[in-house]
Amino acid sequence: MSAYPAYIIGGLSIVGGVAGFARRRSVPSLVGGVTVGLLFLYGADAIRKGAPNGLEAACAASALLLLSSLPRATKGPVPATLALLALGAGTYYGRAYFALRSLQ
Numbered sequence: 001m002s003a004y005p006a007y008i009i010g011g012l013s014i015v016g017g018v019a020g021f022a023r024r025r026s027v028p029s030l031v032g033g034v035t036v037g038l039l040f041l042y043g044a045d046a047i048r049k050g051a052p053n054g055l056e057a058a059c060a061a062s063a064l065l066l067l068s069s070l071p072r073a074t075k076g077p078v079p080a081t082l083a084l085l086a087l088g089a090g091t092y093y094g095r096a097y098f099a100l101r102s103l104q
Contacts, residue, residue: 001096003044005089006058010040012085013065016078036065043093055097062090 017033020026039061046054066086072079 001047001055001093003047003054005092006040006044006047006061009065009085009089010037010044010061013037013040016082032068036061036068039064040089055093055100058093059090059097062086062093066090 013033014037015033017030017037020029020033039057043054043057043059043061046052046057048054063086066083069079069082069086073083074080
């Protein structure tokens, strides 16, 4: 299992939150993007190091991103893309989590 998807989505979330704030002075975009991005980056770093809770953090970040972008998915390409990325990452890390858990 790779930590690269979490690194990529984490970085994009932070950049997107800062861009949303810069363009529209949207504090929720800044706080949400940075929070979800940091959670993804924490999960990615823990996965890379083999530390505990990396998969859980990546799954939680995916769930937060999906739940926050899904209601707005029909309002434009950015929320729809965020929802698809969150769904893909959640599926990837969720399957890895359950596969690892079934081995224990």
